[in-house]
C-alpha cells in the first residue's frame with residue numbers, strides 16, 4: 001500500500017498503526033522509539049503549536065492574547081511558568097475552563113530531580129565543605145542520593161552557623177526538594193496519571209506558590225508534574241484552533257525536567273513559535289538540535305520579536321537599531337532553514353492589558369504604549385515593501401499587535417495538511433524500524449506488515 005492511498009480519517013490507516021504499535025510494544029531501540037513517537041503523533045486529534053523562548057520574553061502573555069483570554073495564564077516578571085502547559089479548546093460536550101494535571105511517574109520525577117538545579121547546588125556545596133567526608137551522591141538509588149543530600153546539608157547548617165549564613169540561598173533549594181518529597185508522599189500525587197483540579201487554582205499549579213514580591217516560595221510540587229492542560233474556549237481562529245503548548249524557559253544547564261519535556265514536545269509539534277526580545281538573536285542550542293532532527297519543521301518555525309514597545313524609535317533604522325538587528329537575525333535564521341517570512345514582530349502586552357479592562361495607572365500605560373507604537377509605525381512609513389516594515393506596522397497597529405498576523409500564518413500551517421504530514425511521517429518511521437529492535441516472535445508479522453505499506 002503506498003502513502004497516497006491513505007486519505008483523511010482513513011480507518012485502514014488507523015488499523016494499520018494500531019497493529020504496528022501493538023507489534024512493537026515489546027521492542028526496544030532508537031528506531032522503535034522513533035516509530036512510536038511518530039505513530040502516537042499521527043493518532044493525535046488536531047494540530048499542535050509549541051511556544052518556546054528565553055525567560056520572561058512574554059511567552060505566556062503571547063499565548064493569552066493568541067487565545068483571546070488575558071486571564072488564561074499567569075505572567076510575571078521572573079521565572080513564572082514552571083511546567084509545560086497545553087491550552088486547547090474544550091472537546092464536544094466538555095465544559096469550558098477545565099484544568100488537568102498530568103503527573104510524572106515516581107521514577108521519572110526522582111530521576112529528573114536528581115538532574116535538577118537544586119540537587120546540583122546542594123551537591124556542589126557538600127563537596128566544597130565536606131570533601132571526601134561528605135555523602136556519595138553519584139551512586140546508589142537516586143532517591144537515597146537526594147535524601148542524603150538534603151540531610152547532610154541540613155546537618156551542616158545546624159552545626160555551622162557561619163556556613164549557614166554564607167549559603168542561606170541554598171535554603172530555597174532545600175525547601176524545594178523537601179516539599180517535592182512531601183508531595184510525593186501526599187494523597188494529591190497520582191503517579192503517572194492525569195487528574196482534574198480546580199480552575200481557580202491554576203496560578204498555583206502553573207507557577208507554584210509565590211510571595212507578594214513574586215519570589216518563589218514553593219515549586220517543589222511542580223517537580224512531579226509532566227504537564228498542565230487547560231480546556232478553554234476561543235473564538236479567535238478561522239480554522240479549528242490548535243493545541244498550543246506554552247513552555248517554561250530552559251536554564252542553560254541542570255534542568256533535565258524542563259529540557260527533556262520541551263524537547264519531547266518539539267519532536268511532535270506541527271509548528272514551533274520562538275519568542276525573543278527585539279534585538280540581536282540566535283537560536284538556543286536545543287532548538288538548533290531539534291531542527292536538525294526535523295529539518296522540515298524549519299518551514300513552520302516562527303520567530304517572534306516581542307516587546308516591540310521597548311524599541312527606541314529614534315534609532316530604529318540606525319546602525320545599531322532594531323531594523324538592522326532584524327535583518328541580521330533573518331540571515332542567521334536562514335542558515336537554520338527558517339525563511340525570512342517566518343520572522344514576526346509583536347507587542348503581546350497591549351492586547352493583554354486592554355482585554356483585562358485596565359483602569360487607573362495601567363490605563364495610562366496603555367495610552368503611552370499606543371503612542372510609542374504610533375511613533376514606531378511612523379518611522380516605517382514609505383518602507384512598506386520590506387518584510388521588516390510590514391511586520392513592524394502590523395505590530396504597531398493596536399487592532400493587530402502582530403498577534404493577528406501571526407495567527408493567520410499559523411492557520412496556514414495547521415488543518416488537514418498537518419494531519420497528512422503527520423501520517424506520512426509515521427509511515428516513514430514505520431519503514432525505518434529495524435526488525436532486530438523487535439522481539440523475535442514479532443519479526444515475521446512485522447515484515448508482513450512492512451510489505452503492505454510498500455516503499
Ligand SMILES: Nc1nc2c(ncn2[C@@H]2O[C@H](COP(=O)(O)OP(=O)(O)OP(=O)(O)O)[C@@H](O)[C@H]2O)c(=O)[nH]1
Pocket residue numbers: 054055056057058059060061062074075076077078079080081082247248249306307308309310346347348349350
Ligand atoms: N513592554 C512589554 N512587556 C511585555 C510584553 N509582553 C510581555 N511583557 C512583560 O514581560 C514579563 C514576562 O511576561 P511573561 O508572559 O510572563 O513571559 P514568559 O516568557 O512567559 O516568562 P517565563 O514563563 O518566566 O519564562 C511580564 O512582566 C510581562 O508583562 C510586551 O509586548 N511589551
Ligand SMILES: [Mg+2]
Pocket residue numbers: 059060061074075080081247248
Ligand atoms: Mg511563562
